[in-house]
Amino acid sequence: MLADLMAGALSDARERELQRSLSQVEAAALAAPAPLDALSALAPADRVKIIAEVKRASPSRGQLADIPDPAQLAVSYEAGGASAISVLTEGRKFKGSLADLEEVRGAVSIPVLRKDFISTPYQVFEARAAGADLALLIVAGLDTKTLSELYTLIRELGMTALVETHRAEELEQALDLGAELIGVNARNLSTFELDRDLFGTLASQIPSGVIRVAESAVLAPADVAHYRAAGADVVLIGEALVTNDPILTLGEFLAV
Numbered sequence: 553m554l555a556d557l558m559a560g561a562l563s564d565a566r567e568r569e570l571q572r573s574l575s576q577v578e579a580a581a582l583a584a585p586a587p588l589d590a591l592s593a594l595a596p597a598d599r600v601k602i603i604a605e606v607k608r609a610s611p612s613r614g615q616l617a618d619i620p621d622p623a624q625l626a627v628s629y630e631a632g633g634a635s636a637i638s639v640l641t642e643g644r645k646f647k648g649s650l651a652d653l654e655e656v657r658g659a660v661s662i663p664v665l666r667k668d669f670i671s672t673p674y675q676v677f678e679a680r681a682a683g684a685d686l687a688l689l690i691v692a693g694l695d696t697k698t699l700s701e702l703y704t705l706i707r708e709l710g711m712t713a714l715v716e717t718h719r720a721e722e723l724e725q726a727l728d729l730g731a732e733l734i735g736v737n738a739r740n741l742s743t744f745e746l747d748r749d750l751f752g753t754l755a756s757q758i759p760s761g762v763i764r765v766a767e768s769a770v771l772a773p774a775d776v777a778h779y780r781a782a783g784a785d786v787v788l789i790g791e792a793l794v795t796n797d798p799i800l801t802l803g804e805f806l807a808v
C-alpha cells in the first residue's frame with residue numbers, strides 16, 4: 553500500500569508539473585516568505601507538545617470529517633495549544649491538497665507541515681512555495697540516495713524534515729542522516745496495523761538532542777500519556793481531533 557501511495561502522489565505531482573514547471577515551482581519556493589523555526593517550536597519542554605493534523609479521510613479509516621474550511625480548523629488548533637499543524641496534501645485517499653496547506657499557512661502563526669508521500673525535489677519545492685515550514689520524509693518509501701538528497705534540499709530551503717520511521721533499520725537511516733526531528737509512526741503504512749508500543753521500543757535508541765515525535769493511534773488522553781511516558785517530546789494527532797471538538801480535545805490531551 554505504501555508503494556501505491558508513493559506512486560499515486562508522484563503521478564499527481566507529474567500532472568501538476570505540466571501546468572507549473574520545476575523551474576517555476578523552484579522560483580516560487582525561493583521567493584516565499586522564510587520558513588518558521590519548527591525545531592524551536594517543537595523543542596522538548598516540561599509538557600508534551602502536539603502537532604495537530606488536518607485529515608479528511610484516510611486509506612485505513614475512510615471518510616473522517618468534511619473540513620470545508622481547513623484554515624478555520626487550524627485556527628482552532630492553534631487556539632487549543634497545538635505547537636504545529638500537519639496538513640495532509642495527498643488528494644486520492646486523504647482528500648487533501650496544497651490549497652489546504654496555503655489556506656492554513658495564511659491563517660496561523662505556528663509551523664505547518666506538508667504531510668504527503670514526497671519522493672522528488674518538485675514536491676519539496678511545492679511544499680515551500682505553498683508556505684510549508686516542514687516536510688515529511690517517509691524512510692520506508694525512499695531509497696537511501698533519494699532520502700539523503702531530499703533531506704539536504706529541505707534543509708537548504710531553510711525547512712525542517714520530519715523523518716518518519718517504523719522499524720529499527722529505518723531509525724538507523726534517520727540517525728545517519730543527522731535528522732533532528734524523528735517520527736515513529738505506530739501505523740504500519742502497508743498493513744495499517746497499529747502498535748502503540750513501537751514508539752517506546754524505538755525511542756530508547758534516539759539520542760537526546762533529537763526531537764522525538766510519536767505519530768498516530770491517539771484516541772484518548774491515556775494514549776498521549778503512554779507516549780509521553782515512553783519519551784515522546786511531541787505527539788502527532790489526526791483522527792481524534794477532526795472527529796471531536798478540537799479545542800476541548802486538545803485541552804484534554806495537553807493536560808496529561
Ligand SMILES: O=C(O)c1ccccc1NCC(=O)[C@H](O)[C@H](O)COP(=O)(O)O
Nearest residue numbers: 610611612741767768769770789790791
Ligand atoms: O491514516 C492512515 O490510514 C494512513 C494510511 C497509510 C499511510 C498514512 C496514513 N496516515 C498518515 C498518518 O501518519 C496519520 O495521519 C497521522 O500520523 C495521524 O494519525 P491518527 O492520529 O491515527 O489519525
